[in-house]
Amino acid sequence: MKIGDVAEKSGVPAKTIRYYEEIGLILPAKRSDNGYRRYTEDDTQTLHFISRARGLGFSVEDCSNLLALYQDRERSSADVKAIALSNIGRIQHKIRELRAMEKTLSDLADRCHGDARPDCPILEDLSEFH
Amino acid sequence: MKIGDVAEKSGVPAKTIRYYEEIGLILPAKRSDNGYRRYTEDDTQTLHFISRARGLGFSVEDCSNLLALYQDRERSSADVKAIALSNIGRIQHKIRELRAMEKTLSDLADRCHGDARPDCPILEDLSEFH
DNA sequence: CCTTGACCTTCTAGTTACTGGAAGCTACAT
């Protein structure tokens, strides 16, 4: 398989696959005589794994760890769970932050009449010290 | 006032103030004879405004627009509200995404016994095609 | 007067995770 094929199958763009190779997240692909990268079904699996983990908010470094754990038949599920839990914590924290932002902004927008008049509670709030 | 003073008063680090000047978000500060940047209370206000807007999730470019609107005595509150609303939309979208991630990860973590045994629903899920 | 320490200056480079584009080679169909 060439890079375009594995890109389509795994859902990871060719550019991104080359990038993952460059940063060492995946092993350098073997090359054909013409210099093209060659891939197998296993590579498709690996890239899909990465794609799904990234979609769940794991960092590239997390992916590297998860991949190592995935390939280690001896690893304990506790190791994996620890990474997942710390990620859940970060996600929850981010959600709380965003909710606070949203609430403040919504309150301000509600109080702003939003017409041609220049007075605006949003700007007034931003310019005040709290 | 020197950069360190205005940094402390506004809550924006000195490094960041220089950066804001470099990218044109704020006007270049006047210099003292020794080459140090000099600031006034107005600058403190402006930096505080930016800091608060950034804290509410506005991009630096948003800040640039908000600042222009803030300094325009003729502007309508509708212009400001439009920026705020589009920001609220982006924040809500991000919250929905993060909640979906969190739910999937929590479900997986719940099903993972998290002990020394190697079988792990988290990795199994990541490696499956959906 | 000299030193110490806290600031200040500029410049370069690193962070995260890609993405776009240019220049040039290869493969295959018409």
Add this chain to the structure above:
DNA sequence: ATGTAGCTTCCAGTAACTAGAAGGTCAAGG
């Protein structure tokens, strides 16, 4: 022979800073 699609490498840009190096400035203390 030619077109075009896909492959290669390398360089640069994105957002918004942040760290660090090398060196100038200033006030206080001995």
